[in-house]
Amino acid sequence: MTDTWTATTVAISPCGDAALRVTVDGADTDRVWAAVHRLAGWLNHGVIGPSVTAVPTYDAVLVEFDPYHTTGELIASHIRAWDTTAGEHEESAGAVLDVPVLFGGEAGPDLEWVAEVVGRPVPKVIDLVCAKEHLIRCLGGPAASAMMDGPDFDVPIPRLATPRLRVPPGAVSVAGRQAVIGPVAAPSGWRQIGRTPLDILRTDSHAGTGTDPDTDGHPDPDTDGHPDLDTVVPYRPGDRVRFLPIDEAGYADLLGVAMVPRHDG
Structure with missing residues (x-):
């Protein structure tokens, strides 16, 4: 999956039976970091379900889920459909x-x-x-x-x-x-x-x-x-x-x- 700003790519790989690693790659490290944290916020907001939680780092997100309530394949499909630039210009400055x-x-x-x-x-x-x-x-x-x-x-x-x-x-x-x-x-x-x-x-x-x-x-x-x-x-x-x-x-x-x-x- 790519977007227009720096040919950013999102790679998804399994981490055991109940987690996924989502890595964001791109030339602009600050925008990669921001995209990672927007993705984590989107997932933690419950868009896929309450059994999904996300932990962001610098360029990746660990997505944990309850395999009795959802599947890695379903979560991956939602992430692939996610717009990496969504909300890019709406972020608050933080505390x-x-x-x-x-x-x-x-x-x-x-x-x-x-x-x-x-x-x-x-x-x-x-x-x-x-x-x-x-x-x-x-x-x-x-x-x-x-x-x-x-x-x-x-x-x-x-x-x-x-x-x-x-x-x-x-x-x-x-x-x-x-x-x-x-x-x-x-x-x-x-x-x-x-x-x-x-x-x-x-x-x-x-x-x-x-x-x-x-x-x-x-x-x-x-x-x-x-x-x-x-x-x-x-x-x-x-x-x-x-x-x-x-x-x-x-x-x-x-x-x-x-x-x-x-x-x-």
Whole structure:
């Protein structure tokens, strides 16, 4: 299947008995990413049925289904008929999350190493990290980590030769051309440059209901085609992160405060 903008193709392959992998390919990676997430939203909106769920990444969607209620062949036929450009000009800007970060020291043990690789002094590296809004591309493991575009460094950042067995919750790390915030403690081979004091993983006391955009920063998932991610983390793909440098006193003051998104305007 092709469309007109960059000869984008959609390939569908089985993943076991109850899932499909849908890969979108095209010359414009940003439009490929946007198409992937539109497709996932379309599927999660229930157009094929409530037993179908979709998990988007950078250029592919994992479509899971209940084989007792539908078939991979039926789902594939719907996807092949889907217009990859549908809704392309109707996408919202998403939310912005202001994320305070304590850089360096125990909070960012790899910051000086990253500065050496980049060839810039540490303060300049921090400036580059905080200079732009980082687009969240997808949610990764563990616990819906925010995988986002990285800082505008001149070179990609190599991963650790030996991953750490434990990186603390709130770690802000970089690797390649990407950055990530980890909600929970976990092993990681990424270069940790800082840590946010905010509580990322949602609890009942922090989570919005998902029905009021004024309380949780996102529209009702029943109307926007997304699963209710607001009960897990306060962000979703398409949101943007703005890092704000803080000192140790600021870190202590904000420790345990819930991370919440805002909307510009």
